[in-house]
Amino acid sequence: MEHDCGPRLAPRNGEKLPKPRKLSCEECFFKKNHLCALKLDGPCPTFRPAERNLAPERQLAFVFRTERTTAAYAFPQPKA
Numbered sequence: 605m606e607h608d609c610g611p612r613l614a615p616r617n618g619e620k621l622p623k624p625r626k627l628s629c630e631e632c633f634f635k636k637n638h639l640c641a642l643k644l645d646g647p648c649p650t651f652r653p654a655e656r657n658l659a660p661e662r663q664l665a666f667v668f669r670t671e672r673t674t675a676a677y678a679f680p681q682p683k684a
Contacts, residue, residue, distance in 0.1 A: 627651055633658055 627647040634640040636654045652658055 629635045629640065629644070629647055629651075631654055632640065632647060633652040633654045633656070634650065640648075642648050
């Protein structure tokens with residue numbers, strides 16, 4: 605049973621993944637807002653896309669599993 609739950613990191617069935625966009629300083633939040641003080645040939649480690657306005661990337665939500673049932677293999681409950 606296969607699930608399609610988000611982006612794939614490896615191609616399937618000979619598919620080719622699109623190449624990632626090449627980053628440039630002109631697309632950086634710091635450069636567009638005249639906050640960059642670096643003179644580098646390429647984007648620096650602090651690169652942030654200008655269209656996001658320093659908003660952090662969306663993280664995956666943590667989903668709690670249902671309570672496990674007590675079974676023979678479960679650890680015994682501590683006694684008070």
